[in-house]
Amino acid sequence: MVLNPVISKLAGKLVVLASASPRRLEILRNVGLRFEVVPSWFKETLDKSLFKAPHEYAVETAKQKALEVARRMPIKHLKTPDIVIGADTIVTVDGMILEKPVDKHDAYRMLSSLSGKEHSVYTGVAIVVCHEKENEEVDYQLIQFYEETKVKFADLSEDMLWEYINSGEPMDKAGGYGIQALGGMLVEYVHGDFLNVVGFPLNHFCKQLSLIYNHCTSSSDQKSESVHLSLNGTHPTSVLSQPTPNVPTHSASSSQTHHTHCSPSASPAHKVKRKGSDSEVSQSSWTLVNSLSKHTDGREAKLRDSENTTLPLISSSGQLIEHDVTEHEDSEPRKEDLERIGELIDGFKASKALFTAARLRVFDLLHRMPGLDAAQVAQEVKASVKGTECLLEACVSLGLLTSKERTYENTDLATSLLRSDACFSLHGYIQHCDDTLWPLFSHLESAVEEGHSQREKVDAFHNSQEAKLRFMNAMHCVAKVAGKSVATAFDLSRYKTACDLGGCTGAMACEFTKAHPGMSVMVFDLPAVVELSEHFHPLHSNNRVSFVAGDFFQDELPKADLYILARILHDLTDEKLHILLSKIADVCKPGCGLLLSEIFLDEDRSGPSRGLLQALSMSEGKQRSATEYSVLLKSHGFITAQIRHTDNLLDAMFCIKA
Numbered sequence: 001m002v003l004n005p006v007i008s009k010l011a012g013k014l015v016v017l018a019s020a021s022p023r024r025l026e027i028l029r030n031v032g033l034r035f036e037v038v039p040s041w042f043k044e045t046l047d048k049s050l051f052k053a054p055h056e057y058a059v060e061t062a063k064q065k066a067l068e069v070a071r072r073m074p075i076k077h078l079k080t081p082d083i084v085i086g087a088d089t090i091v092t093v094d095g096m097i098l099e100k101p102v103d104k105h106d107a108y109r110m111l112s113s114l115s116g117k118e119h120s121v122y123t124g125v126a127i128v129v130c131h132e133k134e135n136e137e138v139d140y141q142l143i144q145f146y147e148e149t150k151v152k153f154a155d156l157s158e159d160m161l162w163e164y165i166n167s168g169e170p171m172d173k174a175g176g177y178g179i180q181a182l183g184g185m186l187v188e189y190v191h192g193d194f195l196n197v198v199g200f201p202l203n204h205f206c207k208q209l210s211l212i213y214n215h216c217t218s219s220s221d222q223k224s225e226s227v228h229l230s231l232n233g234t235h236p237t238s239v240l241s242q243p244t245p246n247v248p249t250h251s252a253s254s255s256q257t258h259h260t261h262c263s264p265s266a267s268p269a270h271k272v273k274r275k276g277s278d279s280e281v282s283q284s285s286w287t288l289v290n291s292l293s294k295h296t297d298g299r300e301a302k303l304r305d306s307e308n309t310t311l312p313l314i315s316s317s318g319q320l321i322e323h324d325v326t327e328h329e330d331s332e333p334r335k336e337d338l339e340r341i342g343e344l345i346d347g348f349k350a351s352k353a354l355f356t357a358a359r360l361r362v363f364d365l366l367h368r369m370p371g372l373d374a375a376q377v378a379q380e381v382k383a384s385v386k387g388t389e390c391l392l393e394a395c396v397s398l399g400l401l402t403s404k405e406r407t408y409e410n411t412d413l414a415t416s417l418l419r420s421d422a423c424f425s426l427h428g429y430i431q432h433c434d435d436t437l438w439p440l441f442s443h444l445e446s447a448v449e450e451g452h453s454q455r456e457k458v459d460a461f462h463n464s465q466e467a468k469l470r471f472m473n474a475m476h477c478v479a480k481v482a483g484k485s486v487a488t489a490f491d492l493s494r495y496k497t498a499c500d501l502g503g504c505t506g507a508m509a510c511e512f513t514k515a516h517p518g519m520s521v522m523v524f525d526l527p528a529v530v531e532l533s534e535h536f537h538p539l540h541s542n543n544r545v546s547f548v549a550g551d552f553f554q555d556e557l558p559k560a561d562l563y564i565l566a567r568i569l570h571d572l573t574d575e576k577l578h579i580l581l582s583k584i585a586d587v588c589k590p591g592c593g594l595l596l597s598e599i600f601l602d603e604d605r606s607g608p609s610r611g612l613l614q615a616l617s618m619s620e621g622k623q624r625s626a627t628e629y630s631v632l633l634k635s636h637g638f639i640t641a642q643i644r645h646t647d648n649l650l651d652a653m654f655c656i657k658a
């Protein structure tokens with residue numbers, strides 16, 4: 001097999017690796033493969049007892065990881081990859097599957113079970129080939145295989161075991177060791193593909209690529225597998241179809257291969273439409289929010305019909321720019337593109353409608369008195385009947401209210417998140433968005449031109465107590481909503497004392513104490529914030545949360561065995577971040593934990609929008625991917641053990657001081 005032509009077949013294709021493993025990245029980069037990294041959100045929670053053989057579990061996990069990314073990208077990233085690669089590595093010994101250890105004791109259990117014995121390392125790999133069709137649907141084809149390598153460990157003494165565990169290396173590795181680094185010292189022999197043990201069977205992968213791209217017309221009696229992907233379901237079902245002619249047999253002593261038709265015109269198994277293509281809610285939202293703007297402005301925008309040829313544009317300096325578009329050969333815009341752009345153009349109207357309804361306490365009112373009509377709501381909120389009716393109708397179109405015979409009620413969403421007294425209320429955060437971020441975004445053009453946010457132009461940023469409390473309330477709301485997912489993302493049972501640096505009102509700390517009954521948490525924040533935090537204490541009074549006033553750049557940090565940094569690092573420049581991390585590293589003993597919670601950007605920085613839009617109003621600092629944070633933390637001796645995309649507002653990463 002000539003390697004380079006195989007890899008070069010992928011040149012110009014959008015190849016995506018659905019894994020954040022730095023070792024897999026390195027193996028594939030080293031052979032010149034150009035690819036984007038989009039870590040899979042698939043949670044590795046398949047029931048192992050359902051699989052007859054361990055490699056089936058690894059292959060299924062790899063498949064689910066790859067399919068999740070292949071399915072997400074057209075919707076979230078608005079682009080369809082050509083190929084998505086998923087992989088999962090496991091270690092098996094004595095009939096047990098070993099994945100990544102959750103803590104040191106788990107690492108000890110795994111490594112001592114491997115001591116003096118031969119074990120198997122399996123990597124399951126799934127290659128999902130995506131074929132975008134003219135109608136925007138996508139056909140998926142799945143190639144999956146696994147590779148087994150046998151590894152024998154020397155007899156490991158207790159000292160050796162603990163020295164290795166305390167190095168921090170075992171924590172993010174299947175079986176609790178990394179053969180390419182310190183763990184190599186534990187190994188007596190390797191039978192099979194060494195890179196498979198590192199995390200990716202490169203040789204087998206290249207053979208598969210060769211089968212896909214070089215031998216589409218040769219013959220074989222091999223089984224082909226097509227996978228039916230459901231847009232709504234999380235688990236696609238596999239259906240073995242008829243043997244495919246014209247595909248060569250691949251023989252490998254320790255692996256099996258199911259692969260599919262080489263022809264892109266294989267059965268139309270999987271169909272994904274781009275986001276918005278059948279979005280009735282968004283379409284009606286657009287129409288209704290537009291009508292709100294007509295009524296409240298008293299002005300009506302003039303829409304041009306397609307026969308008009310000159311579009312008057314107004315420049316930012318107020319000049320009229322004549323733009324002649326008489327002769328053009330552009331094709332008709334697609335319906336879904338119009339809907340998507342409509343959503344984006346009107347996004348600000350939807351936000352402001354929500355902010356206004358929240359400010360007028362419409363959701364509180366309709367919780368107390370459901371079934372009011374527009375005139376009754378208007379009377380209660382002291383507003384005009386006409387304006388209130390428009391606002392209520394717009395809220396219905398946005399899914400915030402329901403209406404029946406011209407009376408209104410909260411939807412479940414409004415009841416749980418928009419009432420100001422709801423347990424998980426985002427009311428305070430919405431107020432912050434309206435009072436602070438909204439004016440800031442109105443200066444976005446200057447911010448982009450000048451390269452820094454325009455905080456000085458925004459009144460709401462004055463240093464008053466009221467502004468501080470509003471900010472704290474916003475932080476408090478989000479911490480209450482996201483806190484549980486962050487606090488329960490990892491097994492932290494060994495940590496008894498934690499310090500939440502920049503912990504604000506203590507809402508996040510409170511979630512940690514709820515999730516970990518043996519843990520007490522010190523909230524460390526600026527003196528002015530600690531003083532004001534009293535306003536929030538009755539909401540979560542808890543004698544395992546205490547407050548320490550100080551400046552984390554200037555003052556000594558409290559001693560703890562776990563440090564929490566939630567929404568702190570994104571706001572810091574690399575320089576300040578290094579100052580803070582080196583202060584934390586100085587007070588951390590080996591084995592101390594560091595829990596980071598932020599919005600993690602996709603590795604190719606193409607999403608999520610929430611993180612990238614937030615960056616537009618940040619004064620300093622920058623949004624980073626999980627890998628970027630890992631690298632920064634590693635430079636201060638913190639080894640990333642686990643990363644969680646929580647599906648809540650904040651992601652989380654758990655690191656251990658080596």
Ligand SMILES: C[S@@+](CC[C@H](N)C(=O)[O-])C[C@H]1O[C@@H](n2cnc3c(N)ncnc32)[C@H](O)[C@@H]1O
Nearest residue numbers: 475479502503504525526529551552553566567
């Ligand atoms: C974006 S908020 C995050 C609050 C909290 N960690 C959370 O996620 O809910 C940043 C917090 O860091 C605190 N902070 C900023 N600079 C600080 C410093 N130099 N020393 C201590 N705390 C600081 C702020 O007062 C604020 O409470």
